[in-house]
Amino acid sequence: MADAGDRAREEFFTEAQEIVEAFSRNLLSLDATLKVGGDDPSLVNEAFRAVHTLKGLAGLFGASRMGMLSHRLEDVLDALRLGRMPLSAQVLDMLFAAVDVYAQILGAEKAGSDAPLPALEELLARLDLSSSKGPAQPNLVVEYEIDPGLLAVLTEYEEHRLRTNIEHGLGLYRLRVQFELATIDRALEDIKQRAKRHGEIVTYLPTGESASPDTIELDLLMASRDDLATLIGTLGADHVVIEEVPRRRRPSLAIGTVPPPGLGGTLVSLAPLAAGADALADAEPHLVEAAVSLKAVTQTVRVDIKKLDHLMNIVGELSIVRGVLSRLSERARSDGQRQIAGEILRLHRSFDRRLGELRDAILEVRMVPLGQVFDRLARVVRQISRDVGKEIRLVITGGETEIDKLIVEELSDPLMHMIRNAIDHGIEPAAEREKVGKPAAGTIALNAYQKGSHVMIEIEDDGGGIDEEALVEKAVAFGRVSRADAAQLSRPELLGLIFAPGISTRDRAGDLSGRGVGMDVVKTNLSKIGGVVDVHSERGIGAKMTITLPITLAIVSALLVRVAGQVFALAVSSISEAVVFERKGLRVVDGREVVSLRGATLPVCRLAEHLGLPASQERPARRFVVVTSLGARRLGLVVDAVLGQEDIVIKPLGPSLSRVRGLAGATELGDQRVGLVLDTAALIDELLVTGEKSATEAALDG
Amino acid sequence: MTLRVLVVEDSGATRAYVRAALSGGQALEIVEAESGFEALRLLPRGRWDLVITDVNMPDINGLELLSFIRASERHRTTPVLLMSTQTSERDRERGLALGAAGYLAKPFTPEELRSAALGQLRAGEGGGQHG
Numbered sequence: 001m002a003d004a005g006d007r008a009r010e011e012f013f014t015e016a017q018e019i020v021e022a023f024s025r026n027l028l029s030l031d032a033t034l035k036v037g038g039d040d041p042s043l044v045n046e047a048f049r050a051v052h053t054l055k056g057l058a059g060l061f062g063a064s065r066m067g068m069l070s071h072r073l074e075d076v077l078d079a080l081r082l083g084r085m086p087l088s089a090q091v092l093d094m095l096f097a098a099v100d101v102y103a104q105i106l107g108a109e110k111a112g113s114d115a116p117l118p119a120l121e122e123l124l125a126r127l128d129l130s131s132s133k134g135p136a137q138p139n140l141v142v143e144y145e146i147d148p149g150l151l152a153v154l155t156e157y158e159e160h161r162l163r164t165n166i167e168h169g170l171g172l173y174r175l176r177v178q179f180e181l182a183t184i185d186r187a188l189e190d191i192k193q194r195a196k197r198h199g200e201i202v203t204y205l206p207t208g209e210s211a212s213p214d215t216i217e218l219d220l221l222m223a224s225r226d227d228l229a230t231l232i233g234t235l236g237a238d239h240v241v242i243e244e245v246p247r248r249r250r251p252s253l254a255i256g257t258v259p260p261p262g263l264g265g266t267l268v269s270l271a272p273l274a275a276g277a278d279a280l281a282d283a284e285p286h287l288v289e290a291a292v293s294l295k296a297v298t299q300t301v302r303v304d305i306k307k308l309d310h311l312m313n314i315v316g317e318l319s320i321v322r323g324v325l326s327r328l329s330e331r332a333r334s335d336g337q338r339q340i341a342g343e344i345l346r347l348h349r350s351f352d353r354r355l356g357e358l359r360d361a362i363l364e365v366r367m368v369p370l371g372q373v374f375d376r377l378a379r380v381v382r383q384i385s386r387d388v389g390k391e392i393r394l395v396i397t398g399g400e401t402e403i404d405k406l407i408v409e410e411l412s413d414p415l416m417h418m419i420r421n422a423i424d425h426g427i428e429p430a431a432e433r434e435k436v437g438k439p440a441a442g443t444i445a446l447n448a449y450q451k452g453s454h455v456m457i458e459i460e461d462d463g464g465g466i467d468e469e470a471l472v473e474k475a476v477a478f479g480r481v482s483r484a485d486a487a488q489l490s491r492p493e494l495l496g497l498i499f500a501p502g503i504s505t506r507d508r509a510g511d512l513s514g515r516g517v518g519m520d521v522v523k524t525n526l527s528k529i530g531g532v533v534d535v536h537s538e539r540g541i542g543a544k545m546t547i548t549l550p551i552t553l554a555i556v557s558a559l560l561v562r563v564a565g566q567v568f569a570l571a572v573s574s575i576s577e578a579v580v581f582e583r584k585g586l587r588v589v590d591g592r593e594v595v596s597l598r599g600a601t602l603p604v605c606r607l608a609e610h611l612g613l614p615a616s617q618e619r620p621a622r623r624f625v626v627v628t629s630l631g632a633r634r635l636g637l638v639v640d641a642v643l644g645q646e647d648i649v650i651k652p653l654g655p656s657l658s659r660v661r662g663l664a665g666a667t668e669l670g671d672q673r674v675g676l677v678l679d680t681a682a683l684i685d686e687l688l689v690t691g692e693k694s695a696t697e698a699a700l701d702g
Numbered sequence: 703m704t705l706r707v708l709v710v711e712d713s714g715a716t717r718a719y720v721r722a723a724l725s726g727g728q729a730l731e732i733v734e735a736e737s738g739f740e741a742l743r744l745l746p747r748g749r750w751d752l753v754i755t756d757v758n759m760p761d762i763n764g765l766e767l768l769s770f771i772r773a774s775e776r777h778r779t780t781p782v783l784l785m786s787t788q789t790s791e792r793d794r795e796r797g798l799a800l801g802a803a804g805y806l807a808k809p810f811t812p813e814e815l816r817s818a819a820l821g822q823l824r825a826g827e828g829g830g831q832h833g
Contacts, residue, residue, distance in 0.1 A: 005718065011715040052787060152769065153766045156792065185739050205770070
């Protein structure tokens with residue numbers, strides 16, 4: 001809708017997405033409450049508000065499918081929150097289904113597609129069947145002398161809560177509370193929480209301007225199981241006045257209708273509270289006030305991540321300037337211009353520090369908590385555990401750990417698949433678990449934490465662990481490893497076979513994990529965002545997968561090396577050390593060159609030959625072995641020189657080079673030349689497992 | 703004098719929609735509040751020629767805000783337009799009984815919003831009773 005402005009439309013998508021996510025979290029809380037037999041009416045009301053807002057947005061922005069779905073959901077949730085329909089697991093299932101349908105609708109709207117969405121049709125049909133509501137409750141008569149001004153502003157939901165509380169025999173109390181305007185949100189939340197022990201705060205109404213423009217008085221209507229004295233004990237304070245709302249003896253006032261004509265008078269009579277405000281009203285507003293007030297409402301800005309990428313690219317280009325400064329200083333020094341050299345060096349240092357700060361600030365903006373992804377996973381776990389009939393307890397810790405937004409986006413599929421794998425292959429059926437003395441419900445622990453410049457995510461289950469024999473059989477059958485080699489595999493290498501293409505420890509039809517992709521794809525997708533997976537397993541006790549991820553993709557700390565006269569960059573995160581290459585230590589084991597490194601054998605790759613570079617004119621006095629690792633596997637890369645460490649921004653390769661294995665991209669170097677970035681993970685994969693000759697035997701030979 | 707409009711709405715996209723609908727033509731100063739609380743903080747900070755508020759907001763809802771504005775010495779004459787998705791007549795009746803100047807049922811077109819808002823602002827200018 002051009003009228004509404006493109007910005008508004010953009011905002012619409014972001015906001016709708018956020019609301020759907022909040023809706024989904026809300027359903028998870030509802031599910032948890034339902035499981036322990038509890039009930040929290042405010043949760044249902046929040047869910048109602050979410051679809052209500054979505055319906056309003058859909059109307060404004062012409063998203064008719066979203067409007068239709070929201071409208072039906074609103075009916076169901078309205079019936080739930082007004083107590084006309086009980087909340088059951090089936091109803092909750094439908095609501096959960098709606099989360100996915102919303103995602104489909106939003107995707108289609110964004111793409112401008114009108115193609116039919118079968119999932120939507122199906123859900124609408126299910127919702128139709130369910131929304132046969134019970135009869136509407138008659139408007140109950142309220143036996144209390146409640147301020148008509150308060151009754152007039154009750155929403156339908158608040159009216160319902162009021163009725164329900166009275167039905168349950170709770171007493172009504174009125175709290176007059178002075179709030180500081182600046183902190184009213186938190187202060188009110190605090191009172192609401194404290195009130196929960198005794199009952200519920202049904203509604204609150206600002207009563208008029210108070211003497212000071214910085215404070216405001218609210219009338220709170222509260223239903224309580226406890227008496228006035230108790231309430232005063234826990235809620236009373238200097239700025240809180242609590243009184244009981246008396247029951248009326250006269251004919252009662254029906255609520256749910258338009259307030260009586262006398263209402264206006266009642267409200268006006270509240271106005272004297274604003275006695276001191278008149279003087280203020282005369283003061284002319286001026287520009288400063290307007291500026292202050294605007295500031296108060298615009299605390300956050302939504303930014304397209306591409307804009308941050310652009311900023312980061314500029315930082316990358318400024319890094320080149322920094323490199324030039326450093327070289328200039330060296331040249332001036334070698335020319336004997338000591339003073340100038342010193343000045344440039346100082347400039348370089350200050351520039352370097354500021355650039356670092358700028359970079360960190362941009363990175364910080366890109367960071368989002370992993371909890372976003374974890375919440376989605378919690379929903380999936382619930383679904384899967386119902387589908388396969390296994391009870392699963394998902395324990396999430398470290399959801400507050402922050403990581404690059406782009407990495408988060410790419411994480412949910414691999415994580416989802418790993419969890420499916422754990423539920424399907426890891427967690428045993430309840431009967432089997434009880435036989436070995438485990439609790440019937442399986443536990444999957446999802447834990448995240450930061451470790452240096454990496455984020456670690458662990459997925460641990462208390463299932464049967466990986467069946468290593470079956471895994472080896474499968475790997476041999478698929479030709480991933482020869483039987484002779486298999487016998488020589490170390491445990492990490494053996495467990496790593498789970499990521500080899502086509503391997504799965506069980507292939508029963510209908511396996512959840514068999515539905516989509518294999519673990520090899522999980523691993524590939526993770527490595528695309530710089531992630532590595534390690535597997536640990538203990539037969540009968542459980543398995544643990546640990547994913548190591550960089551905090552950001554925007555900047556990579558790289559080691560620059562020279563091979564056959566060309567400069568290459570290697571991600572420092574994949575390097576454990578660099579040692580001098582001693583030719584005499586080179587041995588050939590099973591067709592693969594290896595060296596000894598502190599007693600262990602390290603397979604090596606001569607990069608120049610591997611990459612097919614023209615023979616170097618360079619005859620360096622000594623070469624180096626850069627030791628890279630991927631999970632438990634290590635590979636030494638033989639290079640002519642180690643040039644130093646630099647932070648680089650990786651740019652994608654052009655089409656001619658992008659299919660070359662082992663290259664991750666290109667980067668601009670300080671001297672304005674372009675260097676290639678080596679993909680060490682791909683090199684290790686290529687040379688150590690899928691190579692014609694397994695290097696594992698060699699690796700174990702030491 | 704630039705006319706000042708306070709838009710109270712918890713949905714950012716809807717605020718942007720309202721802002722887009724009101725921009726162009728007559729210059730208005732549009733101030734956004736993302737909650738009833740925010741509106742309560744902004745209200746004392748000057749003169750308002752029009753308040754446009756959503757009804758269904760968490761915490762302080764639009765009806766409560768309206769009732770507060772009507773009871774306030776300073777803003778009792780400021781016109782208030784309500785916006786709501788509620789299909790029932792209930793909100794509309796209650797809002798009008800509390801003294802709302804108008805009621806916009808969502809979805810409304812930008813033109814509908816603009817003409818309702820400008821109508822109120824013109825009436826206000828004619829009365830010249832703001833201070």
